Amino acid sequence: QSALTQPPSASGSPGQSVTISCTGTSSDVGSNNFVSWYQQHPGKAPKLMIYEVNKRPSGVPDRFSGSKSGNTASLTVSGLQAEDEADYYCSSYAGSNSVVFGGGTRLTVL
């Protein structure tokens, strides 16, 4: 149950797009389409932004999109807004009903 690998930080200017990667293994990210992404603002609970690689829960802006290739999943935030500044975590189903998270990426809107 090793954590998925995310870059510790990412940044972009308002209106730009930024992509955050999430690298796992053939036992987790590469073995299924159950990758999720969460947004967490300081002192708040995480919020589900993407599930099953590229699906958005109701209420999540379509500026947020997900994709996957092999053992690496990605979250793209388009048209960056100030309120997008937060920590982002990926997660993946890892077999036997277990889940593994990434280490998190702090997104800064410049």
Place this chain on the structure above:
Amino acid sequence: EVQLLESGGGLVQPGGSLRLSCAASGFTFKSYAMTWVRQAPGKGLEWVSGISGGGTRTQYADSVKGRFTISRDNSKNTQYLQMNSLRAEDTAVYYCAKYLKWESGAFDIWGQGTMVTVSS
């Protein structure tokens, strides 16, 4: 309104025990798997444990296996996390969350968290 409310956190000595509770409202509790996720101070999220809607299937992270027990009482719309043999590294905010669906590994509803501090 869909809501999860954790309770039971606090300060406990190493080797001690604590039981967390999570009261659910606003959805058909027995129909959904539930989970506990923790976050150590200044650190990332760590999945701890999950339980199926009926309570018959459970799963644990290696870091807590044999020390923590997840359970639920569907008549009370409440899930629990019994934590024994606590260690300093168990210090974290513990979040209760609802699975979107058991096999998805996605958690769509989260509580506000309860802090557990293991220290002498």
